[in-house]
Amino acid sequence: GEDVEQSLFLSVREGDSSVINCTYTDSSSTYLYWYKQEPGAGLQLLTYIFSNMDMKQDQRLTVLLNKKDKHLSLRIADTQTGDSAIYFCAEIFNTDKLIFGTGTRLQVFP
Amino acid sequence: DTEVTQTPKHLVMGMTNKKSLKCEQHMGHRAMYWYKQKAKKPPELMFVYSYEKLSINESVPSRFSPECPNSSLLNLHLHALQPEDSALYLCASSQEGIVGGGAEAFFGQGTRLTVV
Numbered sequence: 001g002e003d004v005e006q007s008l009f010l011s012v013r014e015g016d017s018s019v020i021n022c023t024y025t026d027s028s029s030t031y032l033y034w035y036k037q038e039p040g041a042g043l044q045l046l047t048y049i050f051s052n053m054d055m056k057q058d059q060r061l062t063v064l065l066n067k068k069d070k071h072l073s074l075r076i077a078d079t080q081t082g083d084s085a086i087y088f089c090a091e092i093f094n095t096d097k098l099i100f101g102t103g104t105r106l107q108v109f110p
Numbered sequence: 111d112t113e114v115t116q117t118p119k120h121l122v123m124g125m126t127n128k129k130s131l132k133c134e135q136h137m138g139h140r141a142m143y144w145y146k147q148k149a150k151k152p153p154e155l156m157f158v159y160s161y162e163k164l165s166i167n168e169s170v171p172s173r174f175s176p177e178c179p180n181s182s183l184l185n186l187h188l189h190a191l192q193p194e195d196s197a198l199y200l201c202a203s204s205q206e207g208i209v210g211g212g213a214e215a216f217f218g219q220g221t222r223l224t225v226v
Contacts, residue, residue, distance in 0.1 A: 043217040101152060
């Protein structure tokens with residue numbers, strides 16, 4: 001199936017690290033993505049990782065990929081209130097469809 | 111310019127109306143997509159155009175009719191919609207299409223559609 005699962009909600013204190021997890025389904029996915037969606041807005045691509053990589057770091061963002069377990073995570077260091085949003089992981093399913101996870105709402109409190 | 115522009119931002123239409131959503135990109139991307147997003151749900155793929163040809167139709171009802179007049183424009187024609195079609199409609203584009211190697215997909219801000 002095409003279910004890409006994420007935990008629904010994450011609450012962190014400002015300045016702490018946030019870790020958002022994702023379990024995907026298609027082991028042949030070549031790319032995996034993280035998107036951010038603020039209320040009422042479109043999707044902003046944050047980062048992506050190629051399937052032959054285990055880790056990718058981009059400023060405050062670190063992506064970890066465990067292909068054996070089909071598990072993807074996004075770590076946001078020094079989380080700020082502006083990071084509050086919904087975060088979607090996405091995979092390429094059957095080589096031709098970008099399928100989104102269920103989304104994780106991140107709330108950052110002072 | 112890494113923008114995908116969608117118009118209108120908001121649209122309210124009756125069930126007997128005909129309206130169109132528009133999407134434009136000038137990044138030279140050859141793949142364009144329509145997604146539908148209901149509240150508190152992930153975006154769901156509707157259509158994919160690759161090199162101006164419809165390559166994927168995810169069994170979308172015929173009251174939604176996509177059109178790709180040229181490589182920069184993508185339209186979604188709406189006719190006889192139902193209230194349950196109310197959603198955020200997102201357009202996206204990517205350089206060569208997902209099959210071409212997982213190129214980054216850039217999304218527009220969406221059109222929030224309300225069917226009354």
